[in-house]
Amino acid sequence: MKHLFGFFLFSLLLLVTNGMTQDVSVQQNQITVNGSVELKEPADQATLTFSVKGVGSSLRGAVEQATDKMASLVQDLKAAQIDQKNISTSEFFSGENYGNKSLFSSGNDYRTIITAQVKVDSLNNLKTALYILAEKKVERVYSIIFSVKDEAGLRRRARIAAAQKAREKAEDIATALGVGVGKVLSVEEIQIKQPNEEKSNIWVAFDMSPKYPNPFNPVSTSNVDIPVLDESIGDDYFAQTVSSQSQVKVTFELK
Numbered sequence: 001m002k003h004l005f006g007f008f009l010f011s012l013l014l015l016v017t018n019g020m021t022q023d024v025s026v027q028q029n030q031i032t033v034n035g036s037v038e039l040k041e042p043a044d045q046a047t048l049t050f051s052v053k054g055v056g057s058s059l060r061g062a063v064e065q066a067t068d069k070m071a072s073l074v075q076d077l078k079a080a081q082i083d084q085k086n087i088s089t090s091e092f093f094s095g096e097n098y099g100n101k102s103l104f105s106s107g108n109d110y111r112t113i114i115t116a117q118v119k120v121d122s123l124n125n126l127k128t129a130l131y132i133l134a135e136k137k138v139e140r141v142y143s144i145i146f147s148v149k150d151e152a153g154l155r156r157r158a159r160i161a162a163a164q165k166a167r168e169k170a171e172d173i174a175t176a177l178g179v180g181v182g183k184v185l186s187v188e189e190i191q192i193k194q195p196n197e198e199k200s201n202i203w204v205a206f207d208m209s210p211k212y213p214n215p216f217n218p219v220s221t222s223n224v225d226i227p228v229l230d231e232s233i234g235d236d237y238f239a240q241t242v243s244s245q246s247q248v249k250v251t252f253e254l255k
Contacts, residue, residue, distance in 0.1 A: 033170045035167070035250065037245070037246055038243050041154055044123065045121045046147070047117055047120070048141060048145070050142065051116070051139045052136075054114075055108035066094075066112040066113070067114070069136065076135075080128045082120060082125060094110070094111070158244040159189070
């Protein structure tokens with residue numbers, strides 16, 4: 001019985017050792033590399049968010065003033081070759097004007113804020129749109145988000161280039177070591193996180209109130225999430241390139 005148990009234990013150890021040897025052999029005949037790329041393309045569109053304010057002695061009066069301002073602004077934007085379908089209301093607020101009432105008049109007892117977005121599908125019209133907003137004395141321009149129309153295509157090209165870069169790197173290392181690169185054993189896409197990651201691409205706030213007579217003085221900026229603006233290249237106030245980053249981890253067989 002003891003001999004049988006000893007034989008069984010010896011066989012088990014032999015199987016484990018053989019498995020470990022095979023695993024080491026597999027590990028020794030492969031190479032794992034990372035392929036990373038950043039593709040840049042000129043931005044060809046932008047979206048900006050702004051708000052207008054109306055005040056009045058009644059809630060109705062405040063709403064009417066705000067809507068009249070917005071209607072006039074939309075007409076001017078349309079005249080500047082901005083399609084009305086690219087102008088949309090994103091927020092609406094109306095209520096009592098707490099903390100900003102006149103002591104001697106009820107003319108601003110109530111206020112209405114309408115926030116809208118404008119998509120400019122040609123950057124040639126962006127400066128014109130901003131001048132229109134300044135002339136109409138909008139309350140605030142909250143953000144300008146630059147992007148490319150074919151963002152999905154840019155991301156796809158970045159992924160393909162990252163995979164090609166991984167193979168190129170593996171082949172360089174293998175050639176230097178006198179071996180060849182075989183089939184792909186595994187692929188993993190690595191998520192690249194940017195600082196201050198949020199759901200917007202980039203934003204720049206402009207205050208249109210009288211204390212800021214120049215509408216292009218940025219109050220604050222923040223870089224977030226892919227695609228990222230390349231601000232090293234720009235025309236006047238506007239960045240012109242959007243970049244997309246991609247990284248993959250690939251394991252190749254060595255032969």
